[in-house]
Amino acid sequence: MAKATLTISSKTYSAWSLRGWLLTQLAGLEVDEQRVENDAADRAELLLLSPSxxxxxxTHEGASVWDTLAIAExxxxxxxxxxxxxADRIARAHCRSISGEIHSGFTNLxxxxxxxxxxRHDKFPVFSGARPDIERIEVIWQECLSKYGGPFLFGAAPTIADAMYAPVTTRFLSYAVGLSAxxxxxxxxxxxxxxxxxxxxxxxxEAEEFEDLDVEF
Structure with a gap:
């Protein structure tokens, strides 16, 4: 049987590629990675202008699935x-809800x-418009960690929600965002x-390919 293929872009910059790959790891699906060239469409994705x-x-057994939540489902x-x-119905609904929220929102962040x-910055000026997004994400995380006991959002094992929020954790670490414990x-x-x-x-x-990328835009 042919192995599945996952088309991704930069591992350094592409949050959506990371999410898709983490989902395959959660499922235990072995994939061949196919890297796309960094054309205009890929650069738009790189800059997170659109998840679409x-x-x-x-690509798996005749199916082609290209949205992160669609891949998850x-x-x-x-x-x-x-x-x-x-496994729990209520927790499952909660997991789907917060996964959908990160998928479609937080554009300022x-x-x-x-x-x-x-x-990895020691200090970084965070645009004030991003603060509400950061605060909302902290509310989501703290509610889940308190309710389900951690260390992952829904308990002892990672779920779709952790794959969806993983790129956010890298941002917070990269830019030294002040967070609750x-x-x-x-x-x-x-x-x-x-x-x-x-x-x-x-x-x-990975080779550096975006020398002109200004991360402070």
Whole structure:
């Protein structure tokens, strides 16, 4: 049987590619990675102007799925034993809701703090418009960690929600965003998660391709 293919862009900058790849890891699906060229459409995705470009895209047994939440639901349907969503109905609805919220919102945060796994600032001026997004994310995280016991958002094991919020944790760490203790601990949990370590190491080994990218836009 042919292996699945996941189309991605930069591992350093592409939050959507990271989400798609983490979802395949949650499902236990082995994939061949296909890197897209950094054309205009890919650069738009890189700058997080839209999650709707066709990256990431999962090609699997005749299916082509190119939206992160669609990939999540597709994999959950195929691999229910992977427990990508919580077993409890109420928790499952909660997981879907916060995953949808990060998928469609937080545009000020995306523009103010673009994902860049090769930088780590001691201080960084955060655009005031991004503060409400940061505060809302902290509310989401703290509610989940308190309700389900951590260290992941829905308990002891990672779920779709953790894959969706993982790029946010990299932003907070890269730009030294001041966080509450529970939120800071959650960022460290994601940083120490095996698939995140693998992805980060690959990003650090990636050739620098966007020399003109200004991360402070």
């Amino acid at each position: 470009v066709l990256v990431p895209r999962l 597709y994999l959950n349907e195929l691999y229910p034993d992977a427990q990508m969503l919580p 995306r523009s103010a703090l673009p994902m860049n796994l090769k930088v 529970p939120s800071a601990a959650y960022c460290q949990t994601i940083a120490a998660w095996g698939p995140m370590i693998v992805w980060r190491e690959a990003a650090l080994a």
